[in-house]
Amino acid sequence: MRAGLGLLGLLAAFAASAPWLAALLGHDPFAPDLFNRFAPPSAAHPLGTDELGRDLLLRLAHGARVSLAVGLAAALAATGIGTLIGLLAAWRGGWLDAVLMRLADGLLALPALPLLVILAALDPSVVGLPRGEPGADMLRLALLLAAFGWVGVARLVRASALSLLARDFVRAARALGVSEARLLWRHVLPGLAAPIAIATALAVGGAILAESALSFLGLGIAPPAASWGNMLANAQELVFQAPLAALWPGLAILLAVLGCNLVADAISRGR
Amino acid sequence: MIRLLATRLVQIVLVTALLSFAAFLLIGLMPGDPIEMAIAGDPRLSSEDAARLRALHGLDQPLMARYLAWAGGVLEGRFGHSRLFALPVAALLWPALAGTLELLGLALLLAAGLGVGLGALAALRPALAPLVQGLALFAQAVPAFWLGMLLIILFAVHLGWLPAGGAEGGWRALVLPVATLAFANLAAYARHAAAALAAALAEPHIRTARARGAGEGRVLFRHALPNAAVPLLTIAALDAGALVSGALIAETVFARPGMGKLIYDAVMGNDFNLALIALLVVAVVTMLATLMADLAQRWLDPRLA
Secondary structure (H helix, E strand, C coil): CHHHHHHHHHHHHHHHCHHHHHHHHCCCCCCCCHHHCCCCCCCCCCCCECCCCCEHHHHHHHHHHHHHHHHHHHHHHHHHHHHHHHHHHHHHCHHHHHHHHHHHHHHHHCCHHHHHHHHHHCCHHHHCCCCCCHHHHHHHHHHHHHHHHHHHHHHHHHHHHHHHHCCHHHHHHHHCCCCHHHHHHHHHHHHHHHHHHHHHHHHHHHHHHHHHHHHHCCCCCCCCCCCHHHHHHHHHHCCCCCHHHHHHHHHHHHHHHHHHHHHHHHHHCCC | CHHHHHHHHHHHHHHHHHHHHHHHHHHHCCCCCHHHHHHHHCCCCCHHHHHHHHHHCCCCCCHHHHHHHHHHHHHCCCCCEECCCCEEHHHHHHHHHHHHHHHHHHHHHHHHHHHHHHHHHHHHCHHHHHHHHHHHHHHHHCCHHHHHHHHHHHHHHHCCCCCCCCCCCCHHHHHHHHHHHHHHHHHHHHHHHHHHHHHHHCCHHHHHHHHCCCCHHHHHHHHHHHHHHHHHHHHHHHCHHHHHHHHHHHHHHCCCCCHHHHHHHHHHCCCHHHHHHHHHHHHHHHHHHHHHHHHHHHHHCHHHC
């Protein structure tokens, strides 16, 4: 738990320090500086510069803001939807449970990335989302990832809720005349804290991976905004000139996902 | 068994129909159509020509009618032409599917083999278990496209041993994509093989086999592994979608022809008919693979049936 939270805390601090780092180094991470392309690491550019002479450390920090924000937003939305659907399916049972779980099975059986690639290429204004603004890409990605991410949460929540709903304290609460809404909110939901926390941690890691894959493929966060995925897309075209540029964004993704998985692992072991 | 097969086949048909409908609708709602692109490409085209072309291709029909016409054609095997490649879609589809299945099959064998090996190591030598667990956690967190790039930098750019991508070079062009895809899927197999083998090794018939004097290797492979095969097939069934997603990444990073690259190229080239049909083929293949793994699981363990 400590290791995972520590990793995530470090990355969050790195993301938060982006403007402060920019002031310290005195560069603009979005402005090209064509006299300084592919600069090696130095005091002025601790990680060197990219093909447009932009500082890699600063872009990495701005990428952390985007990647962590999209991952967190997508995971929270997925957890919200998934908890609601899982709880509803377990509480209501019957045909509603069957329909919701078959829907989840169907989504789970599909290859997610090819589907996301096609959906990410669609014009977001069709469904009334803004287009072309800096935040629009992030919103679009978060919604898209949440639309697929809820399935895992819903299945975990449903399984745990089913076992809770069969317990004696639920029958006792019902016998006392507690309303169904209050029963779910006050008696069942608190008992679901651990599975929901595990599912959220896994969802954050999954969303960060998926966002970086889509941005890497050119369908996520569009340049000049930085995300770890689109930095790697740039780096791939330049493996011969600047192989080191490929190292840092990937390492950042690895550490972020590792942190999330470590946290999920620790909660599931009860530590 | 028959009941399972029937319900699952119905489910596959339903999911495919829903998916095609939803995707067709979303694509159809996008502003602009191929005729508008043709107008942009050729300013001499008059608006009468455009209207005539729209009527010719049925683009003046309402979306629902277009979907039904398109779906009917696909069901009859008329997949249409790819605007991007100027070829019939069917001519692009089957070679790409063969390429992807080759990549997937090899990667699955490698991932399952290595995963079971690591799992066996962890189950037999508990001192090594944390190491295997750490490796699995690490493998799960590595972005596949990044690993592919690092392999290209090391083996193609620096050492020059293997090609950086493409289809030429026979098996040499397969090594890096297969390694990337296998590593990305290794973690689940290693973790579950370790757990399943540890559970299988704790059963009484293992003690009997050991008491009879069977060697550790024989105990592991003849007595424990068959029992551990069922949970591993569950993982194979659950991970079919992830494996196909990984193939899309491996194919794009290594510029290797296949379904993933076909879908990606079609999306990037605005060839949505090709993208949609390729997506449906990939989805059906994935769901059939999951079904096969489930059937094999029930065949191996009659208690599940």
